[in-house]
Amino acid sequence: MASGLERPELRALYERYAPLIHRRAFRLVGREAEAWDVVQEVFRMLLEKADSFRGEAQPMTFIYRITTNVALNALRHRTLREGPGPVTDDPGFEPGDVEARNLLAALGRSLDEQSLQIAALHFVDGLTQDDIGEVVGLSRKTVGKKLDSVRQQARALSGGAA
């Protein structure tokens, strides 16, 4: 295959990572079909970067980073296309997840890509600042500063009530 991956390797990677990519994507975009679209896009990127992915010392952080980016882009495009509104097709979704995603959709208009990713990893995934730093390649201290900035913007969005 021109991607540099033989079918058995692609299948093995897909079996291993696709379910968790979908779980993470679904938490962010809230729609089953769009989450599978995210899975496909993440794997398309993996196929393009097959050699560097094979050499990743921490493939899961790589997966987290790409998945979060792709899912947030999907969420941002949807917000632009459809405007703010219901973001999930799952009636069983936890209210906290919905609130976090609505917050991300609102922050997406003002935050840079990296800050938005940090916000997602913190508010949606509940990752520690150490883990977030590992995923985005920043120190814990820098992650903490960026989270402070995100919180300020979140407070501003809610009129200072947050």
Add this chain to the structure above:
Amino acid sequence: MSEHLSDLRLDEVVAGLQAPGSHLAACDTCTQRLARLRQDAAARRAAPGFEWTYQRLNARAAAPADPWWSWALGGLSALAVAVLVTLAPVDVNRVKAGAFLRTESHGVVLSTPRPGDRVTLVVGPAGHRFALVLSATDDHAVEQLWPAGGPASGPVPGKARVALQPEFEVTPGRVRVWALFSDRPLLAATARKALEEADRAGLPLPRLPGEIERAEWVLTPADPP
């Protein structure tokens, strides 16, 4: 929260990248979370979207030199093939407000055709670029009505009303018809399989990955004259 393992660490264990380690051996909370993540992964592997997405991915990976949509156009040649599909007299229900699906005869909407009538499926794509039309009878026979025999959704012109060829001859028997609209091709085999499984289980057709909008007809036999 920080004393427990994060989802990132647990995902590494689920994916087989890390051994469970001493914390998991001693922490019931994290052990239970790990079990839930494993169950969740198994459920997603069993979901229709899992295999469907892999097929799409595999198709693209196998033919990267071609435009990503090119594989879908093979279905166009099948449009010239006349296919006789059994449709019963209809009672049309439009499910979505934007896109629509209906039958017409000689350009006139025919809401209650009789057996022997020849009708044309007409869709309103509502701006979507592709359509796939499937039907299911009460005895769970699923057919792909359009594109006839094609491997994927067919492209539809950007018009408010699109007549799909060929015509169909109406025969008795209740038939439900779905038009699935999308902005990129949906794999017909996967859609048929999802419909077969849902229909036999008595469940609604699940939304397919990539599907944006859907119009559904419930076709019921007309009263005898």
